[in-house]
Amino acid sequence: MTEPATLVAYDDAVARYEPVIGLETHVELGTTAKMFCGCPTRFGAEPNSAVCPVCLGLPGSLPVTNVAAIEYTIRIGLALNCGIASWCRFARKNYFYPDMPKDYQISQYDEPLCTDGWLDVSVGDQHVRVGIERVHLEEDTGKSLHVGGATGRIHGADYSLFDYNRAGIPLVEVVTKPVPGTGALAPEVARAYVTELRDVLRTLGVSDVRMEEGSLRCDVNVSIAPAGSSAWGTRTETKNVNSLRSVERAVRFEIQRQAAVLDAGQKVVQETRHLHEDTGTTTSGRSKEEAQDYRYFPEPDLLPVAPSPDWVEELRAALPELPAARRARLQAEWELPDLDMAALRHAGAIDLVEQTVAAGAAPADARKWWLGELLRRANESGVELAALPVTPAQVARVAELVATGALNDKLARQALDGMLAGEGDPDQVVAARSLAVVSDDGELLSAVDAAIAANPDVVAKIRSGKTAAAGVLVGAVMKATRGQADATRARELIMERLG
Numbered sequence: 001m002t003e004p005a006t007l008v009a010y011d012d013a014v015a016r017y018e019p020v021i022g023l024e025t026h027v028e029l030g031t032t033a034k035m036f037c038g039c040p041t042r043f044g045a046e047p048n049s050a051v052c053p054v055c056l057g058l059p060g061s062l063p064v065t066n067v068a069a070i071e072y073t074i075r076i077g078l079a080l081n082c083g084i085a086s087w088c089r090f091a092r093k094n095y096f097y098p099d100m101p102k103d104y105q106i107s108q109y110d111e112p113l114c115t116d117g118w119l120d121v122s123v124g125d126q127h128v129r130v131g132i133e134r135v136h137l138e139e140d141t142g143k144s145l146h147v148g149g150a151t152g153r154i155h156g157a158d159y160s161l162f163d164y165n166r167a168g169i170p171l172v173e174v175v176t177k178p179v180p181g182t183g184a185l186a187p188e189v190a191r192a193y194v195t196e197l198r199d200v201l202r203t204l205g206v207s208d209v210r211m212e213e214g215s216l217r218c219d220v221n222v223s224i225a226p227a228g229s230s231a232w233g234t235r236t237e238t239k240n241v242n243s244l245r246s247v248e249r250a251v252r253f254e255i256q257r258q259a260a261v262l263d264a265g266q267k268v269v270q271e272t273r274h275l276h277e278d279t280g281t282t283t284s285g286r287s288k289e290e291a292q293d294y295r296y297f298p299e300p301d302l303l304p305v306a307p308s309p310d311w312v313e314e315l316r317a318a319l320p321e322l323p324a325a326r327r328a329r330l331q332a333e334w335e336l337p338d339l340d341m342a343a344l345r346h347a348g349a350i351d352l353v354e355q356t357v358a359a360g361a362a363p364a365d366a367r368k369w370w371l372g373e374l375l376r377r378a379n380e381s382g383v384e385l386a387a388l389p390v391t392p393a394q395v396a397r398v399a400e401l402v403a404t405g406a407l408n409d410k411l412a413r414q415a416l417d418g419m420l421a422g423e424g425d426p427d428q429v430v431a432a433r434s435l436a437v438v439s440d441d442g443e444l445l446s447a448v449d450a451a452i453a454a455n456p457d458v459v460a461k462i463r464s465g466k467t468a469a470a471g472v473l474v475g476a477v478m479k480a481t482r483g484q485a486d487a488t489r490a491r492e493l494i495m496e497r498l499g
C-alpha cells in the first residue's frame, strides 16, 4: 500500500514517528557556455537552436570541460565548508531515454569535486547544522514534451517533442547528509535549508536560482521511524520540487502518508514520487533505480579535474561575505532583536532596509515602515515587498519628514498612499495633497476650544486630576483637523486652557 485512503494527522504523526529528511538540490550554473561545448545557455531560446555536435552526441565529437563551471562549483563547495578534491574524474552514467541524445549523461559518481561540508539554518530559535555530503557537477538533460493524451506523460501521448537546448548545461547537485532530530519542524527545516542555500548561491553569483524557471529544483527525501527506534525507515524521494512552499509541503505530506502506511502494518516502498502542486500531495512514480542500473564508469573522453591548492585558496580568499555573516553584521549595526531580524528576512526586506538606512533613515524607522504599512500593502496586493512602486530613498524621505515633525504617522501613511498610487516623490505628494502637520496655534486653538466645549465630562475629569483623559480631547482635535494637528502641541494647548 503506497496510497493510504486517509492520512495521519500531522501532529499525531510526528508525536509517534521521527522523520529524517535529506535534500538533493539541482542548480543550473550561470555560465555563458555549456558544460562540455561552447553552446550558449540562455533561457527561452528557440527549441534546438543552442546545440552542436558535442551536446547532440554526434559521432566523432569530443567534450572539453568548461573551466568556469569547475570554478563555480569549487566556490559553492567552499561556501558550504566542504573539502575540495585535489583530483577527481567525471563518470559516464548510462541510460536509454531520449532526453539525452548521447544515451548517457556525463556526471560525477564516486569522485565528487566537493565533499563533507555543512550549512547552518534557523527555524525560529532552533538552529540546525545541515551536513553536506557532496557537491558534484554534471550536465543537464534535454526537455521532452509529450503531446496528446490526458496526463502530459508519455503514456497515451500521440507523439513526443525534444528540445536539446538544455542538454549539456552545467548542473551542480548539492546533496545533504540525512538530517535526523528535527521532529515536528522537519518541513520548516527543509524549507529553511533550501532558502539559505538559494541565498548563498545568489550571493556567489553562480546561478540565477529561479525556482519557477527550473534553475533551482529539489529532490526531497523523507523517511520516518517509530519514535525511539534506533534504525531509520525506508525513504522516498519526491522529485523536481520547484518552490520553497512545495519543499515544505512535500515533507509534511510524506510524513503523514508514511505514518498511515506504517500504522496499517505495511512497509514504505523505496520509490520516487511526484508532487502535485495543486493539492500538495505526492503520488508514486517509478521505483528508484539502483546505482548499478546506470553502469557508471570513468568518462574516457575527459581529462581528470585537478584543481591546484593555490587556485583553491585564491578562490577561498575571494569569496564574498556570505548571507549568514551579512545578516549577523547588519543585525549588530541596526541593533535589532533576533525576532525583528527574522521578520525582516521572512518578508524579504533586508536589502530594502539596508538601502533605506543608506539613504539616511534610522534603522528602527526603516524597519517600522517596511515591516508595517508597506508589508501590509504588499500582502493586500499579493506582491513581493520589493515589487511595490516605492523606493528605499522615498521611504527614507518619509521617515525624515516624520522625524522632523513635518508629518505625523497618519499623514505619512497618506503620503505612502499617494506614492503607491504613482503621484510622485514624498515631497510632491505632500504638496499636492496638502499633507502637513498643523502646529500653528491659531488654527489649533479653535479646534481645542471646540473639543473642550463638546466634552464637559472629560474636562471635569481632567480638572479633578485625571490628566490621562486629555487623550480624548486630543483625539477630538485630530479628528477635527483630519489628522493633521501636531498632537503634542494640541495636548499642551488643552492643558494650558484647563490649567
Ligand SMILES: [Zn+2]
Pocket (backbone or CB within 6 Å): 034, 037, 038, 039, 050, 051, 052, 053, 054, 055, 056, 168
Ligand atoms: Zn553544444
